[in-house]
Amino acid sequence: xxxxxxxxxxxxxxxxxxxxxxxxxxxxxxxxxxxxxxxxxxxxxxxxxxxxxxxxxxxxxxxxxxxxxxxxxxxxxxxxxxxxxxxxxxxxxxxxxxxxxxxx
Amino acid sequence: xxxxxxxxxxxxxxxxxxxxxxxxxxxxxxxxxxxxxxxxxxxxxxxxxxxxxxxxxxxxxxxxxxxxxxxxxxxxxxxxxxxxxxxxxxxxxxxxxxxxxxxxxxxxxxxxxxxxxxxxxxxxxxxxxxxxxxxxxxx
Numbered sequence: 011x012x013x014x015x016x017x018x019x020x021x022x023x024x025x026x027x028x029x030x031x032x033x034x035x036x037x038x039x040x041x042x043x044x045x046x047x048x049x050x051x052x053x054x055x056x057x058x059x060x061x062x063x064x065x066x067x068x069x070x071x072x073x074x075x076x077x078x079x080x081x082x083x084x085x086x087x088x089x090x091x092x093x094x095x096x097x098x099x100x101x102x103x104x105x106x107x108x109x110x111x112x113x114x
Numbered sequence: 115x116x117x118x119x120x121x122x123x124x125x126x127x128x129x130x131x132x133x134x135x136x137x138x139x140x141x142x143x144x145x146x147x148x149x150x151x152x153x154x155x156x157x158x159x160x161x162x163x164x165x166x167x168x169x170x171x172x173x174x175x176x177x178x179x180x181x182x183x184x185x186x187x188x189x190x191x192x193x194x195x196x197x198x199x200x201x202x203x204x205x206x207x208x209x210x211x212x213x214x215x216x217x218x219x220x221x222x223x224x225x226x227x228x229x230x231x232x233x234x235x236x237x238x239x240x241x242x243x244x245x246x247x248x249x250x251x252x253x
Contacts (some may be wrong), residue, residue, distance in 0.1 A: 071231075
């Protein structure tokens with residue numbers, strides 16, 4: 011799983027929804043998660059949120075962050091439409107992850 | 115399962131073979147299918163229950179996944195680029211193999227987000243995974 015491969019723990023991935031109160035996440039983690047959530051749910055980024063992002067990330071990285079959320083949205087829509095088979099390796103690696111709905 | 119093999123009348127008609135394609139999964143069998151306007155051999159799986167639909171089986175694509183060994187040259191060329199950049203050819207890429215222009219676009223986008231990015235992989239993955247989670251994506 012890509013999250014694990016870059017060092018995210020199962021605990022971290024499992025508690026992203028409640029990052030604000032979780033000591034596993036630092037200020038920047040929470041900012042990134044809040045941005046991903048707001049962009050996905052509302053697709054409206056307030057001046058305050060943008061200012062916080064712009065204070066933390068250089069412009070080039072801001073574009074990358076935006077595209078990471080956008081790429082997820084695109085791939086998610088592809089899967090919703092075509093019900094693309096899960097790769098065997100992915101299925102094997104997430105089978106024991108409690109936060110992951112795959113296989114349920 | 116022999117009635118699915120090439121040469122049998124049940125797989126000669128496009129309507130049947132298209133349906134058949136959606137039921138097939140890769141496992142190294144050569145079968146005749148209709149795609150890209152012609153009958154071609156594809157390497158597919160042993161067949162699943164012929165009467166189940168994609169919605170009854172969530173682990174079955176609604177569209178053929180184009181395997182590298184049977185991909186047209188323009189699709190194969192992009193698969194090669196993905197591999198040269200260190201990616202495995204995931205099923206989602208094989209899905210884009212149905213349209214090589216968008217496969218090419220996906221290559222640029224993926225490489226931009228993953229390969230050449232300056233953003234820390236941790237932040238990229240937190241953003242990507244949280245978005246996917248909210249989008250109910252199980253891939």
